[in-house]
Amino acid sequence: MSVLITGSIALDSVKTPLEERRDLLGGSASYAGVAAGFFTEVNLVGIVGNDFPQAYLELYRKHRINLDGLEIANGKTFRWSGEYEWDMNNRRTLSVALNVFEQFRPVLPESYRQTPYVFLANIAPQLQLHVLSQMERPRFVVADTMDLWIETAQAPLMELLGKIDCLVLNESEARQITKQTSLIKAGRLVRAWGPKYVVIKKGEHGCLLFGENFFFSAPAYPLEDIHDPTGAGDCFAGAFTGYLASVDCVDHETLRKAVIYGSVIASYNVEAFSLGRLQTLTPHDIEHRYRLFKLMSHFETM
């Protein structure tokens, strides 16, 4: 089955303590789309300006991303620039220029509307709702969000929670949205607001998946060096949803595996700037690291 992905598409300038790069392909939908493309066909919904490099369109296509829902508008593409501190855990946004993204109000192509799996990557919850309202009974809807929307768009975000199957958020967002220190309480509380499943991403500490009478704790891949953490969360969620779509199943066993595949793709992605590492990633690489996740988390006979 295929997956519909909407979110931001951006040209990023990223500075880490070691390197600086300009006009990299970025945005939540780019990372999520490429990650999902390792597992299934992707229907992308997004907007770019007419300055958007042709090479990036080709990159999308190479990764099984259908561009029928990509609007190329007159004007400049959304631009973001940010800087990571030396420990790579804290990010500072240096500048944001929404440009054509300000007018993003997508109308889905007819061919997209029955896509069974949906990932609403990080954009305003009003836009996530707008896209979701055009879908015809999707089987499984995953959404991401961020601190900004938790702070400024609580009402639409809560409305969204009632309409999705799974919310993916990071540790600090989980604490922020629930005002709970305990991630276990936070996971339970978010579920009470609607989504049947909640994934809390904890970076170097792995992630937690909460369901009804169901809890899964996944480790993080032990990376010594992180070159660019940008998009790791988007890659996780894109691969997570893409894997579910590829096997067209959302039982507990499949959800566990999807969490691991999400972690695998995210762990590769941070090894190079932008989507650099995923350009050369092979199915063999993915299976190799999937097996390592198994080795490093199993106890007793496998």
Add this chain to the structure above:
Amino acid sequence: MSVLITGSIALDSVKTPLEERRDLLGGSASYAGVAAGFFTEVNLVGIVGNDFPQAYLELYRKHRINLDGLEIANGKTFRWSGEYEWDMNNRRTLSVALNVFEQFRPVLPESYRQTPYVFLANIAPQLQLHVLSQMERPRFVVADTMDLWIETAQAPLMELLGKIDCLVLNESEARQITKQTSLIKAGRLVRAWGPKYVVIKKGEHGCLLFGENFFFSAPAYPLEDIHDPTGAGDCFAGAFTGYLASVDCVDHETLRKAVIYGSVIASYNVEAFSLGRLQTLTPHDIEHRYRLFKLMSHFETM
């Protein structure tokens, strides 16, 4: 096989946002000893004053703890009091009175010297070395430490690292001792200083075990409420070493299981003040939670 455990024995006064308790049985050796006693016979090495309650001596004995190496000195028992903040993650020491602990310079009973497994719980590394020097070729030696010794007793601590098989330390201590932000780098670096294995405890995020071409990531048990975090690390390490001693094996599979048993006992211990929860803990409880650890961390068929 039996395990020798040395460390502090204290009467603790603990304040949490919800409760306050005085003169509780505490100290690293008490927690570690009781935890290890669920798996094997324990040879305790420690010192108390003649004010030490008879009831606590009986508690030790009930938990398979041999007291031949416990010195009862004239004077008062070591006392500690501390307070936990509302999120239970930060602890403030309110007062410390070493009392008889100041004169702790143990001479091991002859019957202790061939104990094959050793856990040197948190005390000054000079004392850990002093105890270890009296042991006759132990099979596996585990040690714990703390921020104070990393700061004030670096030379004896480094000497100790060259003489043990496994160091257990928490996340912040691992970063402090190695000056590395990455726990993966920290684990590798500590191993380079001597111990074949390193365990980094991450509290609510579980723990990591590092060995040569060997890495194991264990989840934390998802507790919603923590009543008293005191001694969780000591329980972990005591149960970890106690389990290894009970099966008399230190291969990778056994080390993985030992990490899970350590996590199980530690997770129970924080459910009540002092050693309260462990007083009523049964082998059935332990196996039950061990199975839950398996359920919450496995993926694909078990």
